[in-house]
Amino acid sequence: MRSLVLFIFILVLSGCQKTEITFSGHASETFYVENAGASMRVLVEGNTASKTLIIFVHGGPGAGSFIYNTDYIRENLEDKYAIAYWDQRNAGASQGNCNGDELNLDQMVEDLKKVIQVLKYRYGQDISLFLLGHSFGGLLMTAFATKADYQTLINGLINVNGSHNYPLNETLTRNMLLTVGQQQLALNQNSEEWTDIINYCNSHSGNFTFNESVQLEKYAIDAEGFIPGVKQINIPAQILKYAIKNKYPLTSMLFNYIFSSNADLNKKLAKKEFSSFLYKVTVPVLVLWGKYDFVCPQELGDDFFMKVSSSEKSKIVSPVSGHNIMFQDEKLFCDAIAAFVQKFRH
Amino acid sequence: MLKLLIISVSAWFSFICVGQTDSSRMVNNALLGLKLSYNSSLIYPGLSAGIEFPVKIVSVAKTNKALVEKAITRSRFISGNMNWYHHPGFHDNVYLTTEWVMRRTKPGGFFSEFSSGLGFSRTFVGGTTYRVAADGIVSIEKLRGYNYAMITAGGGIGYDLQQKNQLPLSLFGKMNLFSMFPYNSTIYLRPAFELGLRFNTGCFIFNRFKKISVTKTKSK
Numbered sequence: 001m002r003s004l005v006l007f008i009f010i011l012v013l014s015g016c017q018k019t020e021i022t023f024s025g026h027a028s029e030t031f032y033v034e035n036a037g038a039s040m041r042v043l044v045e046g047n048t049a050s051k052t053l054i055i056f057v058h059g060g061p062g063a064g065s066f067i068y069n070t071d072y073i074r075e076n077l078e079d080k081y082a083i084a085y086w087d088q089r090n091a092g093a094s095q096g097n098c099n100g101d102e103l104n105l106d107q108m109v110e111d112l113k114k115v116i117q118v119l120k121y122r123y124g125q126d127i128s129l130f131l132l133g134h135s136f137g138g139l140l141m142t143a144f145a146t147k148a149d150y151q152t153l154i155n156g157l158i159n160v161n162g163s164h165n166y167p168l169n170e171t172l173t174r175n176m177l178l179t180v181g182q183q184q185l186a187l188n189q190n191s192e193e194w195t196d197i198i199n200y201c202n203s204h205s206g207n208f209t210f211n212e213s214v215q216l217e218k219y220a221i222d223a224e225g226f227i228p229g230v231k232q233i234n235i236p237a238q239i240l241k242y243a244i245k246n247k248y249p250l251t252s253m254l255f256n257y258i259f260s261s262n263a264d265l266n267k268k269l270a271k272k273e274f275s276s277f278l279y280k281v282t283v284p285v286l287v288l289w290g291k292y293d294f295v296c297p298q299e300l301g302d303d304f305f306m307k308v309s310s311s312e313k314s315k316i317v318s319p320v321s322g323h324n325i326m327f328q329d330e331k332l333f334c335d336a337i338a339a340f341v342q343k344f345r346h
Numbered sequence: 347m348l349k350l351l352i353i354s355v356s357a358w359f360s361f362i363c364v365g366q367t368d369s370s371r372m373v374n375n376a377l378l379g380l381k382l383s384y385n386s387s388l389i390y391p392g393l394s395a396g397i398e399f400p401v402k403i404v405s406v407a408k409t410n411k412a413l414v415e416k417a418i419t420r421s422r423f424i425s426g427n428m429n430w431y432h433h434p435g436f437h438d439n440v441y442l443t444t445e446w447v448m449r450r451t452k453p454g455g456f457f458s459e460f461s462s463g464l465g466f467s468r469t470f471v472g473g474t475t476y477r478v479a480a481d482g483i484v485s486i487e488k489l490r491g492y493n494y495a496m497i498t499a500g501g502g503i504g505y506d507l508q509q510k511n512q513l514p515l516s517l518f519g520k521m522n523l524f525s526m527f528p529y530n531s532t533i534y535l536r537p538a539f540e541l542g543l544r545f546n547t548g549c550f551i552f553n554r555f556k557k558i559s560v561t562k563t564k565s566k
Binding site for chain 1: 388389390433434435436437469471472473474475476477478482484487490492493494528529530531532533534535536
């Protein structure tokens with residue numbers, strides 16, 4: 001029995017926590033950043049020899065970054081630059097004990113700063129770093145970039161269907177549901193579903209409660225599926241496709257997501273806006289949006305684009321995408337990011 | 347008074363019907379058991395080693411209409427297990443469990459079992475862990491991981507080679523589900539499949555277990 005215990009202990013020691021830093025065209029290394037009761041997973045994949053990293057700041061809160069790690073991105077973006085898939089606290093493969101009280105925006109901004117510091121420690125202080133924020137990640141990325149001098153740590157921001165202003169977001173979602181809904185009704189498309197949505201929007205015109213915001217978001221997700229020409233994505237099928245290949249910790253992802261999406265954080269986020277702080281942003285900015293994004297409508301991207309002080313900024317809209325342009329218009333997504341990063345990296 | 351009489355008669359009748367004992371069957375199942383198994387979660391490898399202490403063995407001999415006797419053994423054990431699995435990039439988990447095991451063995455040697463228990467888990471996160479101090483100094487935390495409490499439940503089937511072949515071995519497959527908490531202020535659930543061998547050591551280091559034998563005859 002003693003030998004068995006020793007054997008297991010040696011296996012544990014040798015099997016995990018190896019410090020591995022690779023500069024190559026096809027790196028793949030996982031490490032963790034510990035902060036305030038959370039060990040947050042960071043998977044760095046791709047061309048680390050380029051000395052250029054793009055940090056994916058995922059949505060949710062709690063959605064995790066595993067889902068973004070697709071074959072297409074691996075073949076068309078990771079071949080040029082490295083991508084750091086960061087699982088925020090209480091998301092994906094991130095681990096801890098009783099750390100729910102630390103799940104707040106300020107803490108997550110500090111977490112992101114520490115992830116950047118660790119990336120620079122591992123891959124060199126001279127690396128180029130870009131933040132890519134999707135959905136809620138757009139808010140977190142904006143909170144980071146508008147805090148103190150934090151944006152000096154990065155070379156650029158890529159806002160992908162991100163929400164930097166939740167109250168404005170809700171109003172725009174309602175307006176878009178009403179406008180597009182009426183157009184679709186006139187075309188006799190999904191009349192029953194659109195009627196329900198329009199009736200709800202007409203009876204809730206503003207000053208939304210938290211529950212109304214949640215309902216609007218549900219309708220926004222449904223609405224994307226009613227638009228012909230928008231590439232539909234099947235998230236469960238995607239999870240099944242990559243679960244074994246990318247070694248998903250499925251139950252960790254699920255329970256973290258359930259916890260985070262029901263946490264008090266969401267009620268606080270409902271009042272958060274960064275439109276009035278965007279003037280502080282001076283780094284280069286790329287705004288990537290889906291034309292049929294009801295969850296974070298295109299005008300939200302316009303607001304972000306107009307209010308940043310960056311002299312170098314561009315905006316690209318995909319005509320076949322909704323809220324998830326990285327899956328719905330993969331080529332445009334990878335090409336636009338590659339061109340932007342190429343232009344502004346060291 | 348009538349109620350008391352009926353209860354007394356029933357009790358006496360029950361008593362005289364369970365009077366016979368088959369000690370040889372008991373002894374076979376009363377040995378200290380050692381277990382070694384492959385402990386897998388989906389594709390992720392692991393090992394489990396354990397020890398079983400018999401607590402109660404009930405041997406029930408049933409005689410059917412054709413007067414053929416069939417003996418079923420219902421055993422209860424307390425087991426202690428040391429387990430480990432490796433999920434690359436996520437964590438390694440070393441966990442100790444103690445379980446209450448209920449096993450039912452048929453005359454041919456096939457058995458089914460259910461277990462539930464409590465445990466303690468220590469994880470080691472699946473990669474180098476960095477900490478950044480307030481002044482920006484980055485350091486590596488060795489063997490970073492977390493302690494969790496555990497609840498386990500499982501069920502499985504197997505074959506006891508001792509019943510027919512006199513080999514002190516059992517083969518078994520078992521599906522376990524365990525929960526670790528507090529995991530990020532919530533719980534973590536994980537299924538694990540065990541495939542292994544159980545070895546009856548032949549020593550009676552713990553023989554204070556209850557031995558009961560019951561004979562039931564089916565009458566017309």
